[in-house]
Amino acid sequence: AQSVAQPEDQVNVAEGNPLTVKCTYSVSGNPYLFWYVQYPNRGLQFLLKYITGDNLVKGSYGFEAEFNKSQTSFHLKKPSALVSDSALYFCAVRVSGSARQLTFGSGTQLTVLP
Amino acid sequence: ETGVTQTPRHLVMGMTNKKSLKCEQHLGHNAMYWYKQSAKKPLELMFVYSLEERVENNSVPSRFSPECPNSSHLFLHLHTLQPEDSALYLCASSPGQGAAYSADTQYFGPGTRLTVL
Numbered sequence: 001a002q003s004v005a006q007p008e009d010q011v012n013v014a015e016g017n018p019l020t021v022k023c024t025y026s027v028s029g030n031p032y033l034f035w036y037v038q039y040p041n042r043g044l045q046f047l048l049k050y051i052t053g054d055n056l057v058k059g060s061y062g063f064e065a066e067f068n069k070s071q072t073s074f075h076l077k078k079p080s081a082l083v084s085d086s087a088l089y090f091c092a093v094r095v096s097g098s099a100r101q102l103t104f105g106s107g108t109q110l111t112v113l114p
Numbered sequence: 115e116t117g118v119t120q121t122p123r124h125l126v127m128g129m130t131n132k133k134s135l136k137c138e139q140h141l142g143h144n145a146m147y148w149y150k151q152s153a154k155k156p157l158e159l160m161f162v163y164s165l166e167e168r169v170e171n172n173s174v175p176s177r178f179s180p181e182c183p184n185s186s187h188l189f190l191h192l193h194t195l196q197p198e199d200s201a202l203y204l205c206a207s208s209p210g211q212g213a214a215y216s217a218d219t220q221y222f223g224p225g226t227r228l229t230v231l
Contacts, residue, residue: 032217043118043204043222051217090157099213101170102220104157 006105021076023091030096118223135190137205145211164211
């Protein structure tokens with residue numbers, strides 16, 4: 001089985017402040033974890049993924065995410081938010097070596113206030 | 115986004131119409147996907163194709179009919195749709211499909227915004 005939860009529907013942060021978008025997962029096996037971003041009227045854009053190795057993954061546009069196996073989390077972070085980061089963010093999970101398809105979370109709307 | 119293109123970007127159709135959505139990927143990938151995105155709901159996987167063969171059909175109503183003539187093109191044929199089918203339909207592709215490709219990244223097109231009247 002595999003599932004992913006994004007506990008916050010909405011996150012607001014002031015421009016220049018650090019941002020965190022939360023994601024927790026549940027899998028039977030080793031997880032592959034992904035973050036995507038969706039701007040209005042656009043498709044999903046890949047940000048980063050964790051496959052193996054270093055728990056801190058760096059991705060596009062200054063985003064990074066930390067894989068925490070004990071807490072089954074993969075939170076997305078950025079040290080200094082930009083207004084242009086305002087978008088819908090999706091976490092997704094897939095079990096390593098599984099034919100089962102990618103499972104997406106319900107999304108978190110990030111709003112960065114000027 | 116130029117890696118995966120979708121046409122049309124917007125479509126309004128009546129319940130008795132027949133229309134088709136088109137997806138094309140320029141990434142040399144072997145797997146293609148159709149997703150449905152409705153407001154306030156997680157992405158719903160509809161169909162998966164690998165090397166032009168359908169490998170997954172997630173209990174999608176028969177009014178949605180996919181077609182994959184080659185590994186670069188994917189169609190979704192629509193007929194006698196219902197208003198609840200109004201949504202953003204997203205196409206994606208990935209290098210491969212199956213357990214050996216479970217680390218693959220999926221790349222998405224911009225979507226077709228479908229409205230059924």
